[in-house]
Amino acid sequence: MNFECLFCRSTEGLILYESCQDYFLGKPYIVDYYRCAGCGLVQQFPIPKNINEFYDAYPIHMNKSIFHRIMQKIVMAPVYYQIEQPVTAKVLLDYGCGNGWFLGTLEGQGMELIGFEPDSTHSSRIETFSAFQIFSNLDLLIQSYKGKVDILTMHFVMEHLPNLAEAFSNVTQLLKPGGIFFFTIPNFDSLESRIFGKKWHNLDPPRHLSFPNEKIIRMLSGQYGFRWLRQKSLPFPNGFAGSIPVLLSGHFRFPIFLLMLPFGIIFSRLFPNGIHGYWLVKEL
Numbered sequence: 001m002n003f004e005c006l007f008c009r010s011t012e013g014l015i016l017y018e019s020c021q022d023y024f025l026g027k028p029y030i031v032d033y034y035r036c037a038g039c040g041l042v043q044q045f046p047i048p049k050n051i052n053e054f055y056d057a058y059p060i061h062m063n064k065s066i067f068h069r070i071m072q073k074i075v076m077a078p079v080y081y082q083i084e085q086p087v088t089a090k091v092l093l094d095y096g097c098g099n100g101w102f103l104g105t106l107e108g109q110g111m112e113l114i115g116f117e118p119d120s121t122h123s124s125r126i127e128t129f130s131a132f133q134i135f136s137n138l139d140l141l142i143q144s145y146k147g148k149v150d151i152l153t154m155h156f157v158m159e160h161l162p163n164l165a166e167a168f169s170n171v172t173q174l175l176k177p178g179g180i181f182f183f184t185i186p187n188f189d190s191l192e193s194r195i196f197g198k199k200w201h202n203l204d205p206p207r208h209l210s211f212p213n214e215k216i217i218r219m220l221s222g223q224y225g226f227r228w229l230r231q232k233s234l235p236f237p238n239g240f241a242g243s244i245p246v247l248l249s250g251h252f253r254f255p256i257f258l259l260m261l262p263f264g265i266i267f268s269r270l271f272p273n274g275i276h277g278y279w280l281v282k283e284l
C-alpha cells in the first residue's frame, strides 16, 4: 500500500520506524511510522482498521488506588491544565477524560464539569465512581453543549485520533467564542524520543497514531478559527521512566517504572521537552 498522509493527503512519506511492537499492553499489532514529505507529520501508516481493539483493558481507564492518585498528582500535575484563579469559567469539558482524575481535581470551584470518553462501557464505569456527566456519544455532546464550553482540555488525546481536522472542528463547535482549548502532545522530536527510538514510552504503538508538531497545530489553528495563545514544553517523567523497563526487559514493567520514576523526574526537569502543551483561543 502506498503512503497517504492522514493530514495533508500527500503520497510521499519517509519511513522512520519499521515493525514497532506494543511494549506497553502487548497487543498483537506491528506498525510502521512515517514522516510525511508534504507537511512533516509523523504518523503510523497504514493505520490498522480496528483501532478500538487497542484499548481493551487500557489501564488509565480504571479507577485507581489512593497510592495511584497521589502519584498521579505528583507526576501528572505539570502536564494538566492549570486553571486561572479566581475561576470565571462556567463549563469545563475534559475530552478524553480517562478515569476522571483531572475533573476530580477541579471539584468545588463552582464549574460545571463534564467529560467525554468514546467507549460507552468506559464512560458509564467512570460515572459509577464519580459525580460527573461523562458523554460517550459525540453527537449528543455537541447537541447538548454547542457553543457553551469555556475551557476544553485534551490531555494526551490528539496523538490517538485518526482525524485531526475533525477533532478541531468538533472543538470549535463546542467552545464559546473566547473559550480556551488546551491540549498536550508527546514531542516526537524530543531528546527522550531520540534516545529511546522505537522503545520510547510515548511512541506507544499501536495507540499513538500521529505526533502533530507546532507547524501542524498552527495550520489547524488557523483553519478552524483559533487564535494562538502559546506553546510550552512541559516536564513529564513517564517518557524516561517508562522507556527504561522496555530497554532492560523487552516490555513495560510497572515495578521498574516506579523505581525509575525519581530519575524520570530529574530527567524531565533537566530536559523538559518530552511533551508540548498548547493554548488556543476560539476567535470571537
Ligand SMILES: [Zn+2]
Residues within 6 Å of the ligand: 005, 006, 007, 008, 009, 010, 036, 037, 038, 039, 040, 041
Ligand atoms: Zn502530510
